[in-house]
Amino acid sequence: MARIDLDLAHAYRPNPQRDEDYALLPLKMTFRDGGAYALLGPSGCGKTTLLNIISGLLQPSHGSVQFDGRDMTKLSPQERNIAQVFQFPVIYDTMTVAENLAFPLRNRRVPEDKIKQRVGKIAEMLEMSGQLNQRAAGLSADAKQKISLGRGLVREDVSAVLFDEPLTVIDPHLKWQLRRKLKQIHHELKLTLVYVTHDQVEALTFADEVVVMTRGRAVQVGSADELFERPAHTFVGNFIGSPGMNFLKGSVHNNKLQIGSRLLSLPIDKVAALQQAPDITLGVRPEYVVPATPEADHALPVHVTQVQDIGTYWLVTGRVGQGEGAPVLKARLSPDHAAPQVGATEWWSVVGAHTCFYKNEERIA
Numbered sequence: 001m002a003r004i005d006l007d008l009a010h011a012y013r014p015n016p017q018r019d020e021d022y023a024l025l026p027l028k029m030t031f032r033d034g035g036a037y038a039l040l041g042p043s044g045c046g047k048t049t050l051l052n053i054i055s056g057l058l059q060p061s062h063g064s065v066q067f068d069g070r071d072m073t074k075l076s077p078q079e080r081n082i083a084q085v086f087q088f089p090v091i092y093d094t095m096t097v098a099e100n101l102a103f104p105l106r107n108r109r110v111p112e113d114k115i116k117q118r119v120g121k122i123a124e125m126l127e128m129s130g131q132l133n134q135r136a137a138g139l140s141a142d143a144k145q146k147i148s149l150g151r152g153l154v155r156e157d158v159s160a161v162l163f164d165e166p167l168t169v170i171d172p173h174l175k176w177q178l179r180r181k182l183k184q185i186h187h188e189l190k191l192t193l194v195y196v197t198h199d200q201v202e203a204l205t206f207a208d209e210v211v212v213m214t215r216g217r218a219v220q221v222g223s224a225d226e227l228f229e230r231p232a233h234t235f236v237g238n239f240i241g242s243p244g245m246n247f248l249k250g251s252v253h254n255n256k257l258q259i260g261s262r263l264l265s266l267p268i269d270k271v272a273a274l275q276q277a278p279d280i281t282l283g284v285r286p287e288y289v290v291p292a293t294p295e296a297d298h299a300l301p302v303h304v305t306q307v308q309d310i311g312t313y314w315l316v317t318g319r320v321g322q323g324e325g326a327p328v329l330k331a332r333l334s335p336d337h338a339a340p341q342v343g344a345t346e347w348w349s350v351v352g353a354h355t356c357f358y359k360n361e362e363r364i365a
């Protein structure tokens with residue numbers, strides 16, 4: 001296994017000038033030896049480009065890729081010793097499950113007794129021990145993709161295993177099981193794993209650290225907790241969570257934040273940082289919006305427009321102020337409270353220990 005250091009940018013077109021010309025804007029990043037990482041972001045943000053640069057399928061137009069301090073930028077995937085699992089099964093239909101799993105090892109001339117042992121272990125982890133002697137041709141799409149996963153994980157000597165949306169073809173009920181399985185396998189095998197997905201649940205379940213990407217930029221690298229609690233960029237606040245973070249524009253005057261006509265008290269420890277940037281955006285997750293009274297100096301009046309019963313909580317949507325253009329605020333309220341009524345005006349606290357503040361989309365406090 002290897003530590004991977006990236007210091008690069010990539011443009012598919014020659015002579016890139018503007019940010020839009022880059023599929024990947026300049027980034028510096030380290031993947032720890034034995035760490036499990038996810039590259040998460042919407043379609044077109046640059047995940048596959050970054051994965052292909054790590055594997056060696058693509059050379060970056062600028063900068064370098066290093067494995068354990070060795071420059072790999074110009075080396076092929078074979079020379080980098082990378083295993084890769086793609087969206088769709090890459091297996092031999094005429095071979096049995098065991099022969100498919102053994103293939104990457106036989107290619108490397110691993111002794112037969114070692115192959116037997118390793119194939120047995122991987123099959124057991126993927127709960128395929130009973131199917132080892134079956135021909136792959138007769139298996140379901142799910143089982144075939146499990147074999148692909150197994151082939152990616154079977155070699156002990158790879159620098160890293162890269163997964164490109166590997167659960168796309170998997171049945172939804174099996175997906176959940178396999179995500180957890182991959183996490184267990186990572187703990188047991190201690191491989192360096194990089195996993196591309198646009199699904200936040202998949203990324204957050206699988207990875208120790210998630211790289212959140214948008215428009216060619218890696219905007220935050222962090223644990224599930226860090227991405228939820230302290231989104232470094234408004235994109236992360238919005239993309240992570242269900243629903244995402246609420247954002248309200250405001251301006252700072254002395255120790256107060258003005259939103260609409262209301263002046264809210266700011267947390268003492270954040271006042272200094274916020275006074276440097278008078279026009280800011282407040283970010284608060286629906287989980288941390290709590291009912292308050294009109295007297296509370298951190299509460300806003302909210303005109304309730306929708307109340308949804310989600311079972312374990314009420315998801316309440318409202319507008320801060322009147323009219324179509326008024327900012328929307330969502331709250332996840334405990335069912336212990338009476339359900340708010342559509343049309344009512346409620347007071348909600350939006351400033352607390354979990355509130356974040358942004359300037360030009362970047363968190364400043």
Ligand SMILES: Nc1ncnc2c1ncn2[C@@H]1O[C@H](COP(=O)(O)OP(=O)(O)OP(=O)(O)O)[C@@H](O)[C@H]1O
Nearest residue numbers: 012013023041042043044045046047048049050198
């Ligand atoms: N071979 C290519 N030539 C030119 N542009 C490309 C090429 N491959 C990707 N791009 C562009 O680079 C940008 C990033 O694409 P990439 O496939 O890396 O994104 P992604 O996040 O993996 O998206 P998806 O989830 O849809 O695969 C996109 O604007 C895409 O159109």
